[in-house]
Amino acid sequence: MIFDYSKWNTTLATDTEKYQNAQPYPYMVADDFLETAAAEKALEVFPKIQDAGWIHYVHVNEKKHGLNKLDLIPEFIRDGIIKELNSPEFITYLENLTGIDNLLPDTTIEGGGIHQSENGGYLNIHADFTVHPHKKTWRRRVNVLVYLNKNWETSYGGALELWDKDMSKCAVKVEPVFNRIVIFNTDEDSYHGFPDPIQCPDDVTRKSIALYYFTEEKTGSFRRRATNYRARPNDGFKAVFIWLDKKMIAIYTWLKGTLGINDDFVSKVLNFFRKKK
Numbered sequence: 001m002i003f004d005y006s007k008w009n010t011t012l013a014t015d016t017e018k019y020q021n022a023q024p025y026p027y028m029v030a031d032d033f034l035e036t037a038a039a040e041k042a043l044e045v046f047p048k049i050q051d052a053g054w055i056h057y058v059h060v061n062e063k064k065h066g067l068n069k070l071d072l073i074p075e076f077i078r079d080g081i082i083k084e085l086n087s088p089e090f091i092t093y094l095e096n097l098t099g100i101d102n103l104l105p106d107t108t109i110e111g112g113g114i115h116q117s118e119n120g121g122y123l124n125i126h127a128d129f130t131v132h133p134h135k136k137t138w139r140r141r142v143n144v145l146v147y148l149n150k151n152w153e154t155s156y157g158g159a160l161e162l163w164d165k166d167m168s169k170c171a172v173k174v175e176p177v178f179n180r181i182v183i184f185n186t187d188e189d190s191y192h193g194f195p196d197p198i199q200c201p202d203d204v205t206r207k208s209i210a211l212y213y214f215t216e217e218k219t220g221s222f223r224r225r226a227t228n229y230r231a232r233p234n235d236g237f238k239a240v241f242i243w244l245d246k247k248m249i250a251i252y253t254w255l256k257g258t259l260g261i262n263d264d265f266v267s268k269v270l271n272f273f274r275k276k277k
Helices: 005-010 012-020 036-045 075-085 088-098 238-259 263-276
Strands: 027-031 055-059 062-067 113-117 122-127 135-147 160-163 170-174 180-185 192-194 206-216
Touching: 005 012, 005 088, 012 027, 012 088, 036 075, 055 238, 075 135, 075 206, 088 135, 088 180
Parallel strands: none
Antiparallel strands: 027 180, 055 062, 062 113, 062 122, 113 206, 122 192, 135 180, 135 206, 160 170, 160 192
């Protein structure tokens, strides 16, 4: 068993009320979310970062690595956990929790899949892209993050930060500990990230499974926007580089939708030039 529906449906009414009234925006944090054996197995087969298949998200606003090529993701994570969390039964659970009807899983896991950050990795505060890169009527609505970090120490950093909608302060910090899940709405002002470089040992990485959910909307009924990175009040002159990089990401996102390219292609290009140095 991957996910015990009888267990989580028992607390669903209470969880739903907490979720939909949470601040700074609807979210839930839950421990021991997957069945323990499933979480242990996922960690056991979690792959190391490699060039083959891995997307290296390395620019001003982030330094992390991702794998969303389904054929390269370990079978248990792909056919067990990801398949379960994209199943009709789990979608129904999410719809009840969030109050958002007609959620659609992204079976291509564009931008999602498995994520990993090494020592020095970070992800600046941002609100996610609002439209699926290759499905122009799909509006992004919900994120599900499953952390797989055993013996993660607070001193390493890497806590997920949820920021107020006016970006005045961090409202919530969530440590990325083993078998903890974070579910949250991805609205235009759902600002989150882990902006300070993590300080973990060289043999430790920050590991997660990331899945995104959408609704199909009428064209033009919502704003199409790339990932919106934001500077924190104390970021100072760094804010200029955050803004410039955000504009470059917006151009890249437009190219993805127009030319049909994906993150894997660009990652290979960047990796080629990185090796040339």
